[in-house]
Amino acid sequence: MATNFYKNQSEPKTILKSTGIVTLLTDFGLQDTYVGAMKGVMLGLQPSLILVDLTHEIPPQQILAANFQLTTIQGYFPPGTVHLAVVDPGVGTTRRAIAVATAQAWLVGPDNGLFSGFLAQDPPLAAVELTNSHYWRTPTPSATFQGRDIFAPVAAHLAGGVPLAALGTAIDPATLITLPNLVPRRFPVRGRSLDGSPADASPTTALVPSDSPDSPDSLSAAQWVWQGVVQHIDRFGNLITSIPASVVPAEPWLVQLEYLQIPAVTTYGTHNGTHNGTHNSTHNSTHHGTQTQGQLVALVGSQGWVEVAVSGGSAQAILGVTVGQPIQVRTRDGC
Structure with a gap:
């Protein structure tokens, strides 16, 4: 029997339909080719994707700043948009790589709190840890560039219609990392x-x-x-x-x-x-x-x-x- 990965409810009759839009937010800057590599991976899988750069100028490793910027774009994109965010000081550690479904969007990135503000306004319905290497760029991803090897291909697959449940192991949305001191x-x-x-x-x-x-x-x-x-x-x-x-x-x-x-x-x-x-x-x-x-x-x-x-x-x-x-x-x- 398939795992019911929707929190406190049966699986909805209508699953969020992808728009083919993927937004990108990183701390990579534009001097190097990191962002270009991620886009290349996604377009190689889904050439018709619409890729939107939110910003790549998050100060290095500042999760709080990334969280804020993601919160500010809510309501501007159509339902079914995939938001890919990589500000990941814990890359290569045991921190989880995740994808999250809400009523309005999918979120893909590290489980380090950078989605806290977004999810406070649009609560998670389901979440998975990205354990299915079939949807990665390579089964042996880089320990330092999982944005290219895990997050980018997963975002492309989601935008192309792959079900969230296929991407990995279901996790309780209540266990997602949240940032402290954000709620006044x-x-x-x-x-x-x-x-x-x-x-x-x-x-x-x-x-x-x-x-x-x-x-x-x-x-x-x-x-x-x-x-x-x-x-x-x-x-x-x-x-x-x-x-x-x-x-x-x-x-x-x-x-x-x-x-x-x-x-x-x-x-x-x-x-x-x-x-x-x-x-x-x-x-x-x-x-x-x-x-x-x-x-x-x-x-x-x-x-x-x-x-x-x-x-x-x-x-x-x-x-x-x-x-x-x-x-x-x-x-x-x-x-």
Whole structure:
């Protein structure tokens, strides 16, 4: 009897139909031929594939950045697209090579958390470990280039109509690796700062997790703080956090980065003379165009996350922040 690889349900009557589209996201860059080799393998198997480069400029081995970039393309491709992602610092180790089916797409790549954000929005229905070497480029793949020898041919076969179950051993989607600290946490503000002074006397306010027994039963919006991390730094030096627009308070708000408080603005249109998307927040009345050049601002970006930017410059260069840096969103009255 065939293994039922669909989680908590019988196999659907209608299986996701391939579009023949495969997207590619890697940290390989464009100086070398790694990306070209992967495309050659796929086109050799399925010459009619439509190959779309998402980006190959993920900083080397930065899984968090890859996770963010994959999340930002959801909803732009038709159902049945195969997303191939290779940012794989664990290549050659015991980390699993996987393919995942969701309601909208297939995902192919290493099981290291880079699909965490995508799967949070489009949950996995099924997953397999890629153990069937019949669908690899070679039964003896390179220990350092499995993107070419395993992931690329598997993506091509999926796009060509090979069933997910044929590609390897079924695994429980609940066992897929997820990245820690991506989901922002809400904390109530305690009455004292870390040094024991009144909370409004210090920008660093003592916090208690919302599930703590000491948490108040009912707090106003001004008494809550959202804790997240910097999940990506874009080419303009904008700091893109893991805090979504949906939790931004209606009151005037700010971002706190260690001891620095950065007020929010409403819109943000250009950066360094280059159009950088339209960023909107309905929660404050200040327009970025009125800001002094070099002034740090917080805003809700076009991709739906709280960001820190600087008018006419790079927030990353000014602050020296790296991916993973803790960051908070709070109302100005909640300081």
